[in-house]
Amino acid sequence: RRTVQDTQQITPRIMVTTDFSPESERAFFHALAFAVNRQARLTLLHTGPESRDTVPWKAFPGVRETLAAWGMLAEDAPRSAVSDSLHVDVAKMAIRDDDPRQGITDYLRKHPTDLLIMATEGRTGMARLLNSSVAETVSQNTRSHTLMLPKNGRGLVDPATGKSRLSRVVCALDPDRDPRPALAYLRQWLPAFGTSEIEILVLQTCAEEAATEMLLPPTDRLRWRSEARPGEPVASIVAAAAELDAQLVVMNTRGPLGLRARMRGSRADKVLRALHLPLLSIPAL
Numbered sequence: 001r002r003t004v005q006d007t008q009q010i011t012p013r014i015m016v017t018t019d020f021s022p023e024s025e026r027a028f029f030h031a032l033a034f035a036v037n038r039q040a041r042l043t044l045l046h047t048g049p050e051s052r053d054t055v056p057w058k059a060f061p062g063v064r065e066t067l068a069a070w071g072m073l074a075e076d077a078p079r080s081a082v083s084d085s086l087h088v089d090v091a092k093m094a095i096r097d098d099d100p101r102q103g104i105t106d107y108l109r110k111h112p113t114d115l116l117i118m119a120t121e122g123r124t125g126m127a128r129l130l131n132s133s134v135a136e137t138v139s140q141n142t143r144s145h146t147l148m149l150p151k152n153g154r155g156l157v158d159p160a161t162g163k164s165r166l167s168r169v170v171c172a173l174d175p176d177r178d179p180r181p182a183l184a185y186l187r188q189w190l191p192a193f194g195t196s197e198i199e200i201l202v203l204q205t206c207a208e209e210a211a212t213e214m215l216l217p218p219t220d221r222l223r224w225r226s227e228a229r230p231g232e233p234v235a236s237i238v239a240a241a242a243e244l245d246a247q248l249v250v251m252n253t254r255g256p257l258g259l260r261a262r263m264r265g266s267r268a269d270k271v272l273r274a275l276h277l278p279l280l281s282i283p284a285l
Contacts, residue, residue, distance in 0.1 A: 040088060047095045145282055172204075173204075200222055
């Protein structure tokens, strides 16, 4: 039986997917910065049609080169310095699968992660039905905590310095589910997303009299407050994020969507398209 002390000593796991595009490179910068902040095990995963002998390993983002550019390692540092000096273990993996959704899903079912980071591109209508978001599909199918970074949206990490700069968050959790696991996860992970104090608005999209009283987990770095807003949930979340000038939205995700729901888009997808902000999806328990 694990003790509290044993649990705290388990190395966090972060995974980022890459298709060698500029968007996935930005996701890599986030994953590497957070891995340094958490002293985590970082996996870079590429899924494509290549056989193992033809995988373009040199196209993977350079970990030591990036850390040297950020001033965290010397330019001539050996590969072992990433682990010895920064306490980050890195693995680069490739899976052969023509459908990245299936390949990434299969990998995660065998190798779960604490944080999955993926670039995403919002689609609507028939385009969404025929070619749904890889990030959202994987997040739903594997129930992974997933940071989705929208194309042409704002990020949380300066790619030139590796500095994490999160300071304002809107957290809109499913009112029908127990919020405590999600709040505990945020208390553990949000400090890795920013270097200063972080303000978190926990938004309940309901009338004030119907709101659930929450015990928000206090820490030195996180300032929590709760607010209830009636009305259509997506509109309430978008308005709250705009008023706060939020840099990150946190939402629950449920299981895979049906045909009609895929045409309309999930609540998280609508928020992504409206705000162009990073979105952290947390599986609803």
